[in-house]
Amino acid sequence: MKKILKDTCILAALMILAVFTFSIIWSGITDEIKLVLLLFGLAFVISVVNYLIDEYITVSIIMSYVIKYFAVCAIVMLFGFIVGWFYPSNFWMTFIYVGVVLVLAYLLDSFKVKKDIEYINRHIAERTKEQLS
């Protein structure tokens, strides 16, 4: 199921990019196309930062999400102000949007890590049992 969802997201992204490429050729960049392309750009920057945090910072799960929260908030706010998504009065919404997404991601991640550890330890126990018998 996870693979199907992942493939669906990749396919949808490719479809959007393909359709938009033709739209840009025929009628230029509209506001909607610009917004979607900016979201792709933002997603790319966040993914790179996420990769770097995972690769270079070894801290607890909670601390890694706290670091990610502040890093992503900073990126979204910077990006939002540059492209004109935010006004000085509503920038605080960034903290709520990013917070909700990261809390969900943290819960999923913690659950997945727990399941993976159980899976690995179960296999090790089976292997040890096999070696002893």
Add this chain to the structure above:
Amino acid sequence: MQVIKRQVKDRPLTVIIEYPEYTGSVEELFRRISALDISFRVLEDGKQIKVSLTDIYYIENVERKLFIYTEKDVYRYDSSMAEVEAMTSGTGLVRISRTCIMNTEHLKEIKQVRNSHLEAALDNDEMLIVSRKYLKAIKDAFNRGQI
């Protein structure tokens, strides 16, 4: 195909392939088993020796220098993490952090310390830090049934 395994004490790990005719599938089987027999040439007191993959507990990158850790010894190995990874692809050696490759054959347990970092306990009682990002690689190694 019959698969027979038996324990023979005090002998090195030996795989014997018996076949009525030498066909393509026998050759493929031979190639695959040979690919698992990986060893690393290291220097010990100026003499070159071979360290078998099964004897390796983990490989660590310390300031761009690779060190191979066996149960009791440590050897310097001239290579890079990427090269070692390419060489041992499909074996029980998996990357567990940016600087460490662990042999899952010697893994005793994975534990999460107080909902914090992950630790791998090896059968020689050494502990290694596992990055969450690479937990899936360990799981995949067990999934492939290599260990």
